[in-house]
Amino acid sequence: MALTTQDRTRRFELLAMPHLDAAYNFARWLVGNPADAEDVVQEAYLRAFRYFDAYQGGNFRVWLLAIVRNSFITWSRTNRGGRLVFRPDIADEGGREAQALVWSTAPGDPETLLLRRLDGETLGRLMQRLPDEYREVLLLREVEDLSYKAIAEVIGVPPGTVMSRLSRARAALRKLWLQSEQEAEGEV
Amino acid sequence: MKCERSRTLLPMLADRALGPLRRRLLVRHVARCMGCAAELEELQAMQAAMHDRLPYHRAPPGLAARIGAALTLETPPVPARARFRWPAIGFAGSGLAGALAGILLMALLQQPADVRQSLVRSAIDSHIRSMMADHLTDVATSDQHTVKPWLSAHIDVSPPVRDLAPQGFPLIGGRLDYVDGHPAAAVVYRHARHVINLFAWASPGSADAGFRSAQYQGFNVVTWRRDGVTYCAVSDLEADLLAAFARDVARPG
Numbered sequence: 001m002a003l004t005t006q007d008r009t010r011r012f013e014l015l016a017m018p019h020l021d022a023a024y025n026f027a028r029w030l031v032g033n034p035a036d037a038e039d040v041v042q043e044a045y046l047r048a049f050r051y052f053d054a055y056q057g058g059n060f061r062v063w064l065l066a067i068v069r070n071s072f073i074t075w076s077r078t079n080r081g082g083r084l085v086f087r088p089d090i091a092d093e094g095g096r097e098a099q100a101l102v103w104s105t106a107p108g109d110p111e112t113l114l115l116r117r118l119d120g121e122t123l124g125r126l127m128q129r130l131p132d133e134y135r136e137v138l139l140l141r142e143v144e145d146l147s148y149k150a151i152a153e154v155i156g157v158p159p160g161t162v163m164s165r166l167s168r169a170r171a172a173l174r175k176l177w178l179q180s181e182q183e184a185e186g187e188v
Numbered sequence: 189m190k191c192e193r194s195r196t197l198l199p200m201l202a203d204r205a206l207g208p209l210r211r212r213l214l215v216r217h218v219a220r221c222m223g224c225a226a227e228l229e230e231l232q233a234m235q236a237a238m239h240d241r242l243p244y245h246r247a248p249p250g251l252a253a254r255i256g257a258a259l260t261l262e263t264p265p266v267p268a269r270a271r272f273r274w275p276a277i278g279f280a281g282s283g284l285a286g287a288l289a290g291i292l293l294m295a296l297l298q299q300p301a302d303v304r305q306s307l308v309r310s311a312i313d314s315h316i317r318s319m320m321a322d323h324l325t326d327v328a329t330s331d332q333h334t335v336k337p338w339l340s341a342h343i344d345v346s347p348p349v350r351d352l353a354p355q356g357f358p359l360i361g362g363r364l365d366y367v368d369g370h371p372a373a374a375v376v377y378r379h380a381r382h383v384i385n386l387f388a389w390a391s392p393g394s395a396d397a398g399f400r401s402a403q404y405q406g407f408n409v410v411t412w413r414r415d416g417v418t419y420c421a422v423s424d425l426e427a428d429l430l431a432a433f434a435r436d437v438a439r440p441g
């Protein structure tokens with residue numbers, strides 16, 4: 001199939017541009033600031049365009065988000081002193097404690113009521129304090145509304161790992177939130 | 189259903205990832221169990237907060253236009269063809285048949301060398317680029333069961349991804365790349381401080397070929413072809429070590 005250069009560019013734009021907000025929001029939460037998020041997204045789109053021939057159908061947003069994530073990893077290697085950001089071996093250990101925390105809710109707990117009043121700005125601050133590997137699964141699940149299987153595709157781990165990492169991410173977020181609530185109470 | 193089981197399934201219920209049967213059993217349990225009901229409510233409250241109230245950053249105006257402009261500048265890779273090059277004809281005095289035979293002979297001698305050299309150079313370029321741009325891996329893990337599915341999800345070749353740590357070549361990760369105009373899977377291994385890029389790309393219809401070594405610009409390259417896939421290992425490793433690596437990685441089974 002011989003696509004002309006123009007056709008190829010046009011086809012790519014038709015598929016990719018509708019996901020620009022999703023790509024940017026994901027990058028923005030991973031990176032933490034608007035300027036670098038733009039760079040990461042632009043780099044991701046160029047990479048996606050280069051690898052466009054390797055796209056074999058399926059969910060384009062998932063394919064694109066995986067590339068955004070790769071661009072983020074490249075970016076963070078050069079901008080965070082070469083530190084490896086994704087360390088699945090670490091992220092998936094020590095889950096017991098975190099899970100126990102999730103399971104400790106007592107019946108009639110008032111936390112749910114408090115959670116319903118949790119405002120977006122506070123939530124955003126808590127999110128920024130989470131490790132990257134937790135933040136990304138939460139974004140992909142709760143914001144992008146992706147299935148475990150799709151998240152697995154984006155981050156390149158088995159779906160079972162997605163589930164356990166998501167549990168730990170939620171527990172970690174909840175822990176941060178409880179801490180911030182206690183601190184807020186202490187200040188009053 | 190017991191609470192312990194219920195608790196592990198609650199996130200799946202909240203994530204709409206349960207089949208109808210388990211869903212019905214779990215809902216029945218939650219209806220009778222205060223603790224699990226509270227747990228589910230809290231999960232859902234956190235989900236609602238994330239989904240409805242976490243600020244959503246829309247792409248800033250101008251980003252789409254900037255990307256569009258960058259795309260038009262980007263020239264798509266042109267598939268490299270084994271181009272037949274007319275050799276310089278310098279034998280005007282010979283007969284037509286002789287000239288044709290000469291051309292044929294030169295083409296036979298020259299063309300594979302040309303093609304191979306462009307391949308070797310391109311593979312070395314990709315190898316150097318992968319280290320200079322600090323973009324060695326798209327998926328960084330020593331787990332072959334992570335690298336392989338990642339690559340097969342992103343490209344149509346499935347290169348051998350092996351645990352060669354016992355042989356002294358630990359796996360570092362995988363990456364998508366381009367070699368000689370082909371989208372290629374790159375599997376990255378290491379030996380001491382030397383990086384080894386193993387490129388693989390589909391070359392359907394091409395005959396199998398055994399190991400061939402080449403050296404260029406201080407890099408060693410081993411190429412081979414099997415079952416319509418061309419493999420190319422590049423490293424600054426010594427030639428015999430790289431050859432050993434190639435044999436290990438290509439070993440069937």
